[in-house]
Amino acid sequence: MPGKMTELEQYIKKQQDETEVHTPVLYYLDQQKDYEALTALLAKNPNIRVYDQIYSQLRELMKIRNPTRKLTPEEYEETVREYVGDTPIYAFGVWVYYPWSERLVHIVDQDDFIELRTSRNKEKITDEEITLLKSRKIGIIGLSVGQSIALTLAMERVCGELRLADFDKVELTNMNRIRTGIHSIQVSKVIVAAREIAELDPFIKVVTYMDGATEENLDDFFTKGGNLDILVEECDGLDIKILSRVKAKALGIPVVMDTNDRGMVDVERFDLEPDRPLLHGFIPDVDLKHLQGLSDAEKLPILRPMVAIDDMSARMKYSLGQIGKTITTWPQLASSVVLGGAVVTDTCRRILLDQLKSSGRYYVDFEQIIV
Known part of the structure; x- marks a missing residue:
């Protein structure tokens, strides 16, 4: 009836x-x-x-x-x-x-x-280095690009603890670059990543922040259970993008960021350069409260120097101009996100093993390398 x-x-x-x-x-x-x-x-x-x-x-x-x-x-x-x-x-x-x-x-x-x-890592990573990396802690804010980074860090066992922060849940539109199944729609991105890490290696400690990184929990995120050794910042929120760097600089923690366009990875060695300006001096002088709740289109003028928009690929720059017209947000391709996982993992490992000491912006641009 x-x-x-x-x-x-x-x-x-x-x-x-x-x-x-x-x-x-x-x-x-x-x-x-x-x-x-x-x-x-x-x-x-x-x-x-x-x-x-x-x-x-x-x-x-x-x-x-x-x-x-x-x-x-x-x-x-x-x-x-x-x-x-x-x-x-x-x-x-x-x-x-x-x-x-x-x-x-x-x-x-x-x-x-x-x-x-880790037996197939040797001797590219020595026994002594494997032991050292077991004690290291890495925090990741933002679990879209960050999910690929977290899983690659875990696979290579670059650390013994991962702290994951993201307030968002998986949508079908995320699954062009987030590795999961359709059963994960409306599941927390943090939970999806934490489960996959646990299934890969149940002995890696995973600490979750399902409200994302906030002004209220940043102290906890950075220091509870011991200070982070590296912050990987991959979030969309401009206020947290800045606040997390303020905290990292105060604690002398290096920051690594991938922008998933042209393979750009950004390194800030606050551990070696305590007076280094945030994001190489590219952060504009703005009221952080003003940055909360902005649409993607409204963020673009502020983000331009922060993530080197003028140096992005031609298609990425065109896409950014289409936000609010033909698309709702900036695009991210699985190939770029997976590359980001590889580049950030390699960078973090070399920082932790004292093999990389520089700050700067670096590119692994396939369109320039493979021609």
Whole structure:
């Protein structure tokens, strides 16, 4: 009958709202309380998918620890058996539960995991450098370009802690450059990034700021649990773009920014140059309160020197002139965003390892390099 909800509609209405859970649960089965908790979890939820490939990880561990030998299948068995000892194989290492996907994954413990995860980085990154990077903290404000940066930092394991700030949620229009699935529409960009990092490496600490970076929480973002080692600034808000640099300069924290056009990366070494002007002196003298709530079109005159609009590609400059006419905001291409992830990750790693000491604006412009 008209107006009466169909059976299908009733099922759809019963769907659970997306949660903001983004932290995996770790179970160490040599601890009785974890053993009991995991047993209870599996009994309560028979739909949990279990992924137990611990043996392949142990084989790989034996392989990378014996680079001069080609182990036979029998030798693999022997070395793995010796390494595991009397521990039952199901209790070796750690079980990681991802509540948002109902997956339970068996992996080696943290030290072995990091050794395996970073083994293909060597010797481009040495053992000593890998150990140093484990203690470093990087904050990212803005999770569009910032998502690609966060994931690349995590994949390369350039740090042991990531702080992610963005107030926005994923829209279908974001998915031309944000790596996620359509099930993430209207999920916080921070949550989407944090979950993917956790699924890649559950031992990287991720601290989330779903209200974005604000004047009220910047102190917390920069200093809680220890000062950031690098700020990656990728936000649209002009007031926060400036305020975050004021805070970084006061604390002596370097700032890295990618503009995703012509591969431009901006580096400010406030740690080495405490008197360096913000954004190389390109920030106009304006009232920060005036910068809040501006439309993209209204931001352009203020942004022009800050992000080198006059030096942007011809198509980007044309696009900016079309905001409010044929398009609603500035365009961002996946290729440029992914390049930004690579360039910023490389820059951050070299800063943290004291291999890069300069400030400035640099370009990795494909249209100039590949002609």
